[in-house]
Amino acid sequence: MKNIRPRLLQRRKIAILLALALLVAACGGDEEEPAATTAAPTATTAAAQEATATTAAEEMDEEIEEEAPTTTAAEAMDEEMEEEEATTTTGAEMIFEKPVIVASLADTPNLIELHTFRTTSAYAVTNAVYEPLIKQVLEEQPNGLLQGSFVDHHGAGAESFEILETDAGGFLATFNIRQGQTFPDGTPVTASDYKYVFDRSIEGPGYIGLLLPFVGIAGTDQIRVIDEYTLEVETTVQSPLFRRFLTFQVFGAMNQAEADANATEDDPWAFAYYNDKGGGSGPYHVTRFDPDNEVVLEPNPGYWNAGTLPNAGVIIRPIPDANEKARLIAAGEIDVATGIPPRLLAVLADDPNVTIWASQTTGVHYLAMNQTIAPLDNVHVRKAIVNAVPYQALIDNVMYGFASPAGGVVTSNMETHDSSIGGQFRQDLDAARAHLEQSGVEDLTLLLGVRESRLGDQEAAVLIQDALRQIGVTVDVQILPDGDFSGRINANELPLFIHDWFSWGEDPFYQMRFLTTCGQFVNYARFCDEAYDALVREGTFTTDPAVRQDVSSQAQQIFLDQAVWAPLWSSDRTAVTHKCVSGVVQDYTRIPVFTQMSKIPGC
Amino acid sequence: MWRYLGRRLLVSVVTVAGIVVVVFFIMRVLPGDAAAVRAGPYASEEKLEQIREQFGFSDPVPVQFVNYVKDAVTGDLGTSIRTGGEVTEELLIRLPASLELAFYSVLLAVVAGVPVGIAAAARRDTWIDRAARVVAVLGSSMAFFWLGLMLTFLFFFKLGWFPGPVGRLAITTQPPETITGFFTVDAALAGNWGLMGEAFSYLALPAVTVGFVLSAPIIKIVRSSMIEVLDSEYVRTARALGVRRREVLFRDGFRNALIPVTTAIGIIFGYMLGGNIIVELIFAWPGVGRYAYEALRVNDLEALQGFVIVVGLLYIVLNVVIDFIYSWIDPRIKLGQKVVA
Numbered sequence: 001m002k003n004i005r006p007r008l009l010q011r012r013k014i015a016i017l018l019a020l021a022l023l024v025a026a027c028g029g030d031e032e033e034p035a036a037t038t039a040a041p042t043a044t045t046a047a048a049q050e051a052t053a054t055t056a057a058e059e060m061d062e063e064i065e066e067e068a069p070t071t072t073a074a075e076a077m078d079e080e081m082e083e084e085e086a087t088t089t090t091g092a093e094m095i096f097e098k099p100v101i102v103a104s105l106a107d108t109p110n111l112i113e114l115h116t117f118r119t120t121s122a123y124a125v126t127n128a129v130y131e132p133l134i135k136q137v138l139e140e141q142p143n144g145l146l147q148g149s150f151v152d153h154h155g156a157g158a159e160s161f162e163i164l165e166t167d168a169g170g171f172l173a174t175f176n177i178r179q180g181q182t183f184p185d186g187t188p189v190t191a192s193d194y195k196y197v198f199d200r201s202i203e204g205p206g207y208i209g210l211l212l213p214f215v216g217i218a219g220t221d222q223i224r225v226i227d228e229y230t231l232e233v234e235t236t237v238q239s240p241l242f243r244r245f246l247t248f249q250v251f252g253a254m255n256q257a258e259a260d261a262n263a264t265e266d267d268p269w270a271f272a273y274y275n276d277k278g279g280g281s282g283p284y285h286v287t288r289f290d291p292d293n294e295v296v297l298e299p300n301p302g303y304w305n306a307g308t309l310p311n312a313g314v315i316i317r318p319i320p321d322a323n324e325k326a327r328l329i330a331a332g333e334i335d336v337a338t339g340i341p342p343r344l345l346a347v348l349a350d351d352p353n354v355t356i357w358a359s360q361t362t363g364v365h366y367l368a369m370n371q372t373i374a375p376l377d378n379v380h381v382r383k384a385i386v387n388a389v390p391y392q393a394l395i396d397n398v399m400y401g402f403a404s405p406a407g408g409v410v411t412s413n414m415e416t417h418d419s420s421i422g423g424q425f426r427q428d429l430d431a432a433r434a435h436l437e438q439s440g441v442e443d444l445t446l447l448l449g450v451r452e453s454r455l456g457d458q459e460a461a462v463l464i465q466d467a468l469r470q471i472g473v474t475v476d477v478q479i480l481p482d483g484d485f486s487g488r489i490n491a492n493e494l495p496l497f498i499h500d501w502f503s504w505g506e507d508p509f510y511q512m513r514f515l516t517t518c519g520q521f522v523n524y525a526r527f528c529d530e531a532y533d534a535l536v537r538e539g540t541f542t543t544d545p546a547v548r549q550d551v552s553s554q555a556q557q558i559f560l561d562q563a564v565w566a567p568l569w570s571s572d573r574t575a576v577t578h579k580c581v582s583g584v585v586q587d588y589t590r591i592p593v594f595t596q597m598s599k600i601p602g603c
Numbered sequence: 604m605w606r607y608l609g610r611r612l613l614v615s616v617v618t619v620a621g622i623v624v625v626v627f628f629i630m631r632v633l634p635g636d637a638a639a640v641r642a643g644p645y646a647s648e649e650k651l652e653q654i655r656e657q658f659g660f661s662d663p664v665p666v667q668f669v670n671y672v673k674d675a676v677t678g679d680l681g682t683s684i685r686t687g688g689e690v691t692e693e694l695l696i697r698l699p700a701s702l703e704l705a706f707y708s709v710l711l712a713v714v715a716g717v718p719v720g721i722a723a724a725a726r727r728d729t730w731i732d733r734a735a736r737v738v739a740v741l742g743s744s745m746a747f748f749w750l751g752l753m754l755t756f757l758f759f760f761k762l763g764w765f766p767g768p769v770g771r772l773a774i775t776t777q778p779p780e781t782i783t784g785f786f787t788v789d790a791a792l793a794g795n796w797g798l799m800g801e802a803f804s805y806l807a808l809p810a811v812t813v814g815f816v817l818s819a820p821i822i823k824i825v826r827s828s829m830i831e832v833l834d835s836e837y838v839r840t841a842r843a844l845g846v847r848r849r850e851v852l853f854r855d856g857f858r859n860a861l862i863p864v865t866t867a868i869g870i871i872f873g874y875m876l877g878g879n880i881i882v883e884l885i886f887a888w889p890g891v892g893r894y895a896y897e898a899l900r901v902n903d904l905e906a907l908q909g910f911v912i913v914v915g916l917l918y919i920v921l922n923v924v925i926d927f928i929y930s931w932i933d934p935r936i937k938l939g940q941k942v943v944a
Binding site for chain 2: 100102108110111113116117118205207210272275276290291292293294315317318319320321323324327328330331333334452453481482483484485486487488490521
């Protein structure tokens, strides 16, 4: 920790003097001259840099060999690595400082157990700690944002990989695990550590096992260790999601030896042990985890690409008040912040000291109508509501432009979105009144529940309340504590509510499957249509783009005809950084990534 | 004295038992499902059941209560469903932050409030009295969050005199080795004056925010108590006998006014023991108030129960301490003896 505890204090002497004077006055004791504050020196040493650079260089010397279609991506990555190697080697000959990144994220990290559901900032921590087999190739956008490619992936924990189609209609993927990479305690990373994380997902008590059937993995026998550094994964279906899944942190290597040593009879996968500890081989390791207060991530010296990390670590400090967070970033006290509400983003947009990184996503905010509650089982009532919602006003006045129209469960920025269908989600009060009349329902009063933690949802609820009032529907808005809200939507007690969703991997059929097919737990609208389900099933396990587009369009049409929800907006992924910060990444998960983040020298 | 302590201990045990019973059953009637929050969006009904079983929520309420009491008497206040950590440990980690803020806030309130109250009483109906009353009204009507935001805006963002609201120390500063848990004290004990100064600079704005608001009731109580004493016959007699005004004010007046003032300070300090949630949120202060707030949002029952019980215990201890202070201030008060009129 010593090497990432530096600076910041010089300009606070006045504050310290004042505070001390205050105390001395208060205590009435002897005055003492406050000593100058000392800060630990910054900087990693040149020797340390050289060591990590050499390790990385040795690793990068090995050629990445892949079968088509991933060869192109691998070659591109190889070239990138060679360039980075040259830069790092030159850098190793001089003393230079890498900055420590100070982040304040959307919420408070609660626990960092890899396979337990947790807060967004806790996912950011685990994202930094666990290294998956492969990663998305990053493509720099005109605004400097590093956008993860939907097509190209490069080896990460695996040095190279090949994915072949099997006669049984699945995939057979072979991964050559990088040699020389270690966990922070020096234990080498082997194929067994990767098999362990898959086995833990499938058989452990976490939630990840629920996702694996989407890519045709149901049993631990489908994950095979061929030798110490070769892992084989066989799937029963050919899902377009397979590669994307492999980039997720939840399949990053776990130190099996450590996990086994801390397993108990009641907890054979050591879930409790990892609540506050990282067990991965990724770029960072957790050296302090104090939920609600501070998380410190330091570089993992055994990380395969340690030499190219552009920062000397990350400190995550939750700042609960968004106004204060905005001030802190403008003042340069924190480097990157997420979770700043759009209203404040609009204000910060004029501040020359900050940069707002906004990019469109495939997430969806929606007004759900529980179809098990009358009169929302009447499609005309639902259509009346869908037509009354002021979609553009919500984007303008609640999201301040940091969103795009959702246009359905397959959102407007998502692969296979059909704009001819999605474009029909627009406010049309005449159509709304006509549908309400057709429904035969009069004097309609509905309860609309929103979460206490979501200010934007509360603002949206007021606009929706006003729009529905115009067609004669009375809406009673209730702001509920998050725990109460979850309990009530699970128990089908809220007729209307605002919810949101983002699918890791950004696959349309995955999104439709979870949110809108029969019997899914998170299908909170309780919509059920067998024809729709059949289309979603077909699309989920098809790799042919034309077929996927066709079945997706048909499903979107059913979604529109049945007025399943009012898809309110697709919010942008936003991050605010101080003007001197670069290297903001957006990948499949929308989880903050620190591995490219740095500060512009001399800024 | 010992009899008094024994009796207080007995009463305290009954009080704590009452707190545990009330808190436990109130928590059980709160709406919401912590298991659903913990399980996340991918939860199935089976998964929810599994979580409820893991945290003991699937047992009948009386069984849960018996288990809770059994664990609580050993100091185990359960496991937080939000963090997966031990509630006792998590509260103990955060408690010093709240206590340090409470201590300095009350100290500031007393140091500012008592002299102002005395001056107002001594110079009744003069401009000093009127100014004191204005300050008291301002303090009473000032919302913590507004004052906190204004102070950070002015002194951090505009003037840069005080550090930003990022917690107890600068983000990159290593905390002192824990001895008391008060960073100011621990840094001083370690001889690290720079760190002590830094800790004070981070304490200053939250302490002033709370201290200003808390000084208002102190000003009012000191003023009214002093006026009552100064109007009493024995003070008038003393003045008639030519005792100097200053002596009358401090030896006869203030000392006799101290009992209600101490009571008020005790109540205020007790109020602060639970952490001031708003101030802790604004200043990112890692105390028990923020912990309770996060727990409340997701129905983290064990954490909330633990918080209320710990605060209740502290309150009981504080009351005992205040009783001792009474007997020190007024020798006529003998602890454990009946008052003879």
